[in-house]
Amino acid sequence: MNFGFTEEQELLRDGVRKFLAERCPMSEVRRLSETAEGFSRDLWLETARLGWPGLAVAEEYGGAGQGFVDLVVLLEETGRALHPSPLLSTTLAGVAISDSGSEAQRARWLPGLASGETIGTVALLEASDFPGADGVRLEARRDADGLVLDGEKRFVADGAAADLFVVACRIEGSPVLAIVDRGATGLETVDVPCIDSTKRLATLRLGGVRISRDAVLSGRPGDEALERLVDRGAAAVSAEMLGAADAALALTVAYAKERIQFGSPIGRFQGVKHPLAELYVDVESSKSLLHDAAWALDQGAADASKAVSLAKAYATETFSRLGIDVVQLHGGIGYTWEYDAQLYLKRAKWARPAFGDADHHYDRAAALGGM
């Protein structure tokens, strides 16, 4: 019995944390968030050389062949640093192809994603932002030599930068995941301004985009592929959330030790220390749920989906509250543009609906638990 990380995982955590502290500190995060693209191509390629986008890609396709627990370690750290990068999206595109693609499909797309040459993303949502098959209406029409996509996918993370899209659609009513290339005729992305400027959203317009039959992931049934992608997406977002939550809590605890009011550090007052203690309890407890869920995903455990839902729901509630409390506990300074508290609050807003909000995942866990 061991519910802890291995030495290698601790080394990975340390390495990522040090790299980002040095190469992408908060001043750089802010600078990048005001650029058109929102991230640095050079830094992206550098992190790719360090093996980040390939971490969970099998070695035969140029990745490091690690599991979801390792991925959680990486994403907790990029979340902690609010690192602006298409890493989460590219990772999930790779996860979808690794998990649900055929042998040939993996060989075709994974090497590019692992090396960072291809930026990938997943496009699941439409008018209804229900994360799962029920929200997918886009129909892939058959025609003589393949499929034709006509419609729109919304709230696509890193859509403007992506070279490859994992698109949820339907073929004769059945949900599938299909790979669509940036170069496809009729494909267009439209940037959508996002409350969290360290993240990028786009609408993906598909105007008669033709794809071949073998672009449909065929390693497992489409509904299953989609559900498994939602699981992995929810877990990945939770990891980023909890890293950011850790950082936001640390920022506020440090402030509570320094800020003097009524002749005393405000952290001495129970009105300040008790909410911080509660948030600590919730952050640590969410981590326990997430780490268990990641392990369950790696093991292919029967209750992995439920574990993910409990983790995403609890982490979402925790981080949403934390975003507000962090600003409030700081007082006026927390409301300013130049202070970092606001960045965490905005990240909490971004992460809440991503792959399902708390209500969605509580309902899902209830159903999976036979309620």
Added chain:
Amino acid sequence: MDFHLTPEEEAFRAEVRAFLDANLPPGTNTASFGFLSEWNRKLREKRWIGFSWPKEVGGGGGSLMQQVILKEEMAKRKAPPLGTCFMGLAWVGPAIVQYGTDEQKRRFIPDILDGRVQWCTGYSEPGAGSDLAALQCRGVRDGSHYVVNGQKIWTSIAMWSQWMILLVRTDPNAKVKHDGITCLLVEMSTPGITVRPLKNMSGGTMFSEVFFDDVRVPVENRLGVEGDGWRVTISALANERSGIAEVEGLRRNLDALRDLARRTERRGRKALEDPTIRRRIVRAEARIEAMRLNGMRFLTRQLRGEPLGSETSINKLHRATLEVDLGELAIELQGSAGLVTGRDAADGGRWQRFALNWPEVVIGGGTPNIQKNIIAERILGLPHD
């Protein structure tokens, strides 16, 4: 990360399961006196009472992992508690095992294991609750005795106990209030002790006030050295619990609550079909599961040889919230029927009792606000209040 057990641990689990198959078949009346005395005799034979204590004192010498397995398996089958001397097993025994003289171990430990005596804990006072170290009950050395004068309060099962583990102030001038406290083992029949039961809000009388009027306690019944009582009792024990044992109890209550929601009509449909109720139930489930996993994290740390610190307050806080929330939810989802008590109420009035008895565990082990202080000050490093 690996939740698998070793072959030895699996073998131990199988042994516990086989014991339960043989000795606790479905339908057993676990409340009958005959069953309980036989049950405890067999547990003693297995050395599963005081399982964590060293074999030399009569304990089981069980490893950390074995202790968890034993507790989990027992809880899964709703087995009666391991042993009958609850306070003795939870608080007194571990303190005697760690700090007692050989003579004290010989004299007190076997009776605790066999359930021959009940113990109570004389800690809280009218002026020393959350601020326990401010206790004022005096112990004055007089030759071969300590003479005790003062009062204790909220003393659970004092009226049924033959012995008390008692904290007294022997040095009122100690610079730090935690010093100058001494731990005594006191026979409740000693002249000068008066026990007055207190009625709690559920109508029960589980706790009492205890008055000491020139009570003479032999010096050989002092546990540890004079002035070391705080370390002997409170700090030595407060952090040992990972909270894993409480999880099964909470799960059982949640299962029963889910079942209640399935049977209860609310606004024209089953309460379990009401999205708000469903979410509150699953929300509680997430927190109970988090408690279990937090406990696993703490256990992992212990298995690596690192001592547990204040992080165990995390699960104490969860438990407090859950005990209150589950009781509230159970009453609330019944609407006006939730007001009915006794045999006419759903589940024989279980939930009404549950909703009135949470203070025993929520306040008893240190209030939630005290747990938050502990987390904020000792983990987050915020200044002391």
